[in-house]
Amino acid sequence: MNYLLAVIILVYIAMMVLVGYVAWKRTSSNEDYLVAGRKTSSLVMALSYGATFISTAAIVGFGGLAGTNGMGILWLVFLNIAVGIFIAFVFFGKPTRAIGKYLNALTFPEFLSKRFNSKFIQYFSGLLIFCAMPVYAASVLIGAARFLETTLSVEFQIAIIILAVIIGFYVIFGGLKGVMYTDAVQGIIMFFGMLILLISIYWILGGVTEAHTLLANMAPLFPESAKATGATGWTTFPQVGTVFWWNLVTSIIMGVGIGAIAQPQLAVRFMTVNSNKELNRGVLIGGIFIFVATFSAYVVGSLSNAYFYQTTGQIAIQAAGGNVDKIIPTFISSAMPQWFTYIFTLTLLCAAMSTLSTQFHSQGSAIGHDVYASTRKDNKESMSVTRMGILVGIVIAVILAFILPGGVVAQGTTIFFGICAAAFMPVYICALFWKRTTKQGAIAGIVSGALISLFCLLFTHQKEAAGIGLCKLLTGQTVLFTAMPWPYVDPMVIALPASFIITIVVTLLTHNSKEEQEEIDKMFEAKKVSGDAQ
């Protein structure tokens, strides 16, 4: 074990516990616990949003994919900022904040439930989040624990317990304030860690143009197996319509890039601020943060090929021993000075913990506030119930982290993002921008989106269907439709438009009652009054 690194991490953990304690002392009501009292500053909100958005999967996982896929993956950075920050804050954040405050909604499922006057939406959405989130949380938890295992020589199982106890402390006691305050500190560490990395790779390779030219000249070295599926090089886009193109464009770029809009754990952030001013400021802070965090990871992943070729004569995936997830860590350990490996270790720990804390909080509020408390007549004070929900969620995530095989776990993020996007995005858009949307349309959209997405994940999309193995068990073949391009079309590309169409068609076939329409008019009036004329 490296003692200096251990001391740095212990100081960092003590800081998180202290910040969690401060948040606990400032949490006295359910509104504090679930939406941070609706008085969060723009800096804390934007950093928390960004740090939650970016997990170790984004830095190490997708950074590694940039090493094997090349710079085409930069379109994911573009979408993360354009959709995940600009469109999310400007067009979704403002009406969500105003209508959420008018409805006194404390969670995303409650927001949709009150907007459509349907308790079913709250139970169903809460249950969906509670069932899908633990696999996502377990995948991040496993990544962080494996990382502690390799850097600090801590036993894998013990690392899982340590992480769960520390994060559990500040989430259970501090609520969303505990989550957001610690996120902000973690976000600042991540920002500087990734910024140093971006500057370093161009410095090492002799400048921006020089680095790109080196990589462009390496195109003949691109693996033949990838070229056979449509790849052309690290600085050229794959051939349209090939397996490589479908995977890069629909699964990697669109699947994660567009899916961010309707993530319940991100949408609730809009309800934590007091006015649109914080959201306007958040666009600037969040845009810069996401750019530095993701652009750095993907540029370094791609350009690591040039570094490894210069120093070892190998391309990145060969230098990393064939393991995509080891491309970024291998680059750090071989190209960067010792002091930076400490900073990067802390950066990855921050990325994992900031995502995990929100996952635990979302799970707890889903089962405690949205499912349990909303079924009771007196749900005025459900903070202790939510705390129990968080504890149950953490225990489930820890158990899953112990028992899940690696193959299923790797898909945790994709599965959660995909199901949430298909189930919630069409209804969320209609809730904010189409007064006419009916309760029946919203219910049909959420249920169909979740089911179609789940069906595609289990039976049509090669990557998840092969990992889970249910289709093979029932039908004898890995996927139902083997004809191109179906095994490589991301479930979201199918489920999202289907859910949209179903929401619209069912809405057109049904009507809101006069009372419901009057209430909806008041909500949209609240949206206008808040200075949001969109």
Next chain:
Amino acid sequence: MIEILGLSDPWILGGYLGCVAITLVCVIYGAINWNKD
């Protein structure tokens, strides 16, 4: 064929410059509306 910063493939160049451009849009939007409610 245009080459900027050592990149010439239009999709790769578009992605690279697009990231920088959308970040600038966020910075300018946030700065202009910094005190607007």
